[in-house]
Amino acid sequence: MHLLIIILAYILDLVFGDPYAFPHPVRFIGKLTRLVEKQVRKHMKKGLSLKIGGGILWLVVVGTTYFMVYGIVKVSQGQPLIYITTNTLLIYTTLATKCLKDEAVKIYQTLCTGSLEASRMQLSFIVGRDTTELSEKEIIRATVETVAENTVDGIIAPLLYAFIGGAPLAFAYKAINTLDSMVGYKNEKYKDIGFVSAKMDDVANFIPARITSILMMLASFLLGLDARASIKIAIRDRKNHKSPNCAYPEGSVAGALGVQLGGTNTYFGEVMHKPTIGDARRAIENEDILRTNKLMYGTSLVALVVFSLGYYLISLIV
Secondary structure, three states: HHHHHHHHHHHHHHHOOOOOOOHHHHHHHHHHHHHHHHHHHOOOHHHHHHHHHHHHHHHHHHHHHHHHHHHHHHHOOOOOHHHHHHHHHHOOOOOOOHHHHHHHHHHHHHHHHHHHHHHHHHHOOOOOOOOOOOOOOHHHHHHHHHHHHHHHHHHHHHHHHHHHHHHHHHHHHHHHHHHHHHHHOOOOOOOOOOHHOOOOOOHHHHHHHHHHHHHHHHHHOOOOHHHHHHHHHHHHOOOOOOOOOOOHHHHHHHHOOOOOOOOOOOOOOOEEOOOOOOOOOOOOHHHHHHHHHHHHHHHHHHHHHHHHHHHHHHHOOO
């Protein structure tokens, strides 16, 4: 039943994505984060005390999310149909394959119109970096990087955690990821209160990022992309990022496409100099956005098959 629920959730995500009218649970996680953050800042002002407050923030948000979803699942256990429906819908909301693809396609289509201003604006909805001065090539690079990175936290990680611990663990992961995206910055405002959230996001994504990289290599082979270069670049450039995780999927994508990612970006007015990932065997182009989407879909399907087989084999042993 657990396997059926996850497969149904995966299909729902591919078909429907995140409807704008749907009250996505991440919004509630976000509201809870801001509410608790406000209370923490009232009592803990700076330095170590604010880091401790950030730890409390993390525990409250992740703990509340996990136990609320656990309670919903527990209540629904008495009725098989309700249990399947509830769990399917919950896990479905933790996945973001279609949503990620749609946002990338919007940027691709806007670039095709020739409007850099509109393309920069469209990109700003899905990245944290400053997009106001980006060139066409930089917009494409940022989109490819975002799809590569978010293949981990938008698809593979929640899918993996759903297989391990069902909807409650998948939601706990989404809470961890949401906290990082809201407070896990290294600027003056968030460096203390977001310290724990940033570190715990690194921990939660450590294994999924590396699994994603391997799955991308397999998907590259199946899709006729450069699987050999995907393996080479992912291994060679795995440390070329301030994050301990991001270079793995970015390296796999860069190698598979034969382009170079990484480099200098601006975040909240601060220039961040980062090493490059991959070899510039050719100039990056608009179509690379669609190729990355294709690789993302292939990776998600390979993940579903591999995780399902693993789950089935473990269930036979246990």
